[in-house]
Amino acid sequence: MFVEVPAAAAPVTPSGTDRAATVRPSRTGRVVRRLTPYLYLLPAVVLLIVWIYKPLAETVGLSFYKWNMVPTSPKTPVGLDNYTRVLALPELHQALRNTVVYVLAFMVFSLLLPVVVALLSNRVSGRAKTVYQALIFVPFLVTPVAGSAIWRWLFNPDGGTIPRVAATLGFELGNVFREPSLALAGVVLIVGWQMLGFGVLVVSAGLAGISPDYASAAALDGASQATITRRIILPLLSPTLVFLGLMTILLGAQWAYPIIDIVTQGGPSGASTNIYYLLYQFGFQNFDAGLSAAAGTLFFLGFGLIAIVFVRLSDRLSFYDN
DSSP states (O other): OOOOOOOOOOOOOOOHHHHHHHHHHHHHHHHHHHHHHHHHHHHHHHHHIIIIIHHHHHHHHHTTEEOOSOTTSOOEEOTTHHHHHHHHOHHHHHHHHHHHHHHHHHHIIIIIHHHHHHHHHTTOOTHHHHHHHHHHHHHHHSOHHHHHHHHHHHTOTTTOHHHHHHHHTTOOOOOGGGOTTTHHHHHHHHHHHHHHHHHHHHHHHHHHTSOHHHHHHHHHTTOOHHHHIIIIIHHHTHHHHHHHHHHHHHHHHHHHHHHHHHHTTTOSTTTTOOHHHHHHIIIIISOOHHHHHHHHHHHHHHHHHHHHHHHHHHHHHOOOOO
């Protein structure tokens, strides 16, 4: 008895249309996979455009007009007149000098003292180390308004704690925030008190990333603790210090703005003002939006150039263990 076996069906070759339908989903899937990371970035890009780049473009455009910020008042084109005016103002020159002084003074509180405090606290073990770092970081959490109010009370010439202590030591402080020679130093003290905690936190994080094997190997070779700190710890900490230096240059004057606004209002006679408070005076006290926009554009370009140069130099100034 023979059973007839059916012949194997010949393979069906898909036509051109079917082949395209088969290939198209795979190509579409690859495109979707490539675009997926950018879709996650889309909300951040939209926020940057709405809150950063759009206002920046509007500021640059407004710098070529004269406008008193009244909605019903027309904007009068003035060309480069706002830039000429702002560069000739003596208030701008004084604010620039004060800003440089602020930045140099803040370097002490954001670089020098944090390194010293972090190195000292790094020798403490256990929970005491965390307690010390937390106590130093707490001032950074205090809002500038509340901190300024406390410092104004402490420096109050009529019964303030600091003038009383200074009087017992033979010093007469007077009204610190109304003395041209002391107002800027008072603002530096308040801002530095708040910046110190942030600097210590960043430096401590940098120290935690340095392997202790380097110090142990150097100690076995007879290197002292001072030599280890100078020749090993500080060079390996250089990326952190470069970051803090750049942050201080770019944001130091901005951190000082709320303190200036509360305790000195830029006075006396502009002795404690800086470029950010000057922008506020141009725009919201003098109601000269065009002049304020021109000054803001110049400051943006200046800080942008500083940031570019600093980033280019960071590779030369930083030392990495890899």
